[in-house]
Amino acid sequence: MLHYRIALIEQKMAAKTISNEHSKELLDALTHIWNHTFSFLNSMALKCAIQLSIPDAIHKHGKPITINELANSLSIHPNKAQSLQQLMRLLVHSHFFTATKLVNGEEAYSLTLNSQLLLQDHPFTQATFALLEMEQVITEPSHSFSVWFRQEDDHDESPFYMAQGKNIYERMPNKAKFNELFNQTMANDSRLISSLLLSSNEFKSSIEGIESLVDVGGGVGIMAKAIAEAYPKLNCIVFDLPHVVKGLQGNGRNLTYVAGDMFEAIPRAHAVLLKWALHNWSDDNCIKVLQRCREAIPSKNEGGKVIIIEIVVGIPSDTASHFNSQFLMDMQMLSVSGGKERTEEQWKYLFDNAGFSDYKILPILGARSVIVVYPT
Secondary structure, rough: HHHHHHHHHHHHHHHOOOHHHHHHHHHHHHHHHHHHOOOOOHHHHHHHHHHHHHHHHHHHOOOOOHHHHHHHHHOOOOOHHHHHHHHHHHHHHHOOOEEEEEEOOOOOEEEOOHHHOOOOOOOOOOHHHHHHHHHHHHHHHHHHHHHOOOOOOOOOOOOHHHHHOOOOOHHHHHHHHHHHHHHHHHHHHHHHHHHHHHOOOHHHHHOOOOEEEEEOOOOOOOHHHHHHHHOOOOOOEEEHHHHHOOOOOOOOOEEEEEOOOOOOOOOOOOEEEEEEEOOOOOOOHHHHHHHHHHOOOOOOOHHOEEEEEEEEEEEEOOOOOOOOOOOHHHHHHHHHOOOEEEEEHHHHHHHHHHEEEEEEEEEEEEOEEEEEEEOO
């Protein structure tokens, strides 16, 4: 049917006559192309808002703020106030701010929950995440997707590697500012996720009863700290690369830091936690990590389990915005690490080949899920 409609439109175009119905289809297609062509400006407008501290300025103002008041608070020249209004118009359309008419006819802007999460002092701020993902070193490789796809060999494991000559983890220790931004991003995300998980009965049932847990790739330990505080009798270990955990100290009770390589060995524990640790890697590398996890935990009957916090593409199945986030993150993983987000079937393939016998998926984190995996 679609091919017929396309052929019909082509015939009409050749005859230089297009019906109203077909005109609408063509214009809708044109609009679709425009929206995707210019969608990068949504990201750049968001980056600009964060760098100018627009959310913080509105929050500090304490009430809806006019464009001139906003320009003054941001030290923007009055000549550019109208340009600032263009920026705000797009950000209002993108649901980062709301605009209301004052009695004098001026528009005044307020925060939404989306922009509240961009406040610098918000406990769950996502400002660092947005800035990290819009760093030039992260966005630049996407300009070379077509070149990378046409490479005949696998030497360049990702577009990022092709552009930088090394993978993202090799680059970070040598770039202090980028490394700091990355660690802040992971820490802020962990604060949000740990808060959500520790209020979820489904997640708590996966934690209760175990005596020890190792957070693999746990960074500075935000997730492990939250779990250790919530469960004082649970021994928590933060396990990450030496440059990540260097100088970090535990609480002297039930939280410790251990340096190492997850591809070689993982400290023994009843449970292993992997948050955003596998989508960066190929199937073969993920299977290696999961095999190390399997070696580190007891059997299912003795309480052994691996708890994975990742995207399961297609779950949950009822929210289009989650699908969009999943597909975009999938392409981001391809770009920066040669990794991918996985469907349930693809996760099952990893579990089967790493020696695990069963799993359950808890769709409790929006676009992400909690996967509890059990050994034999």
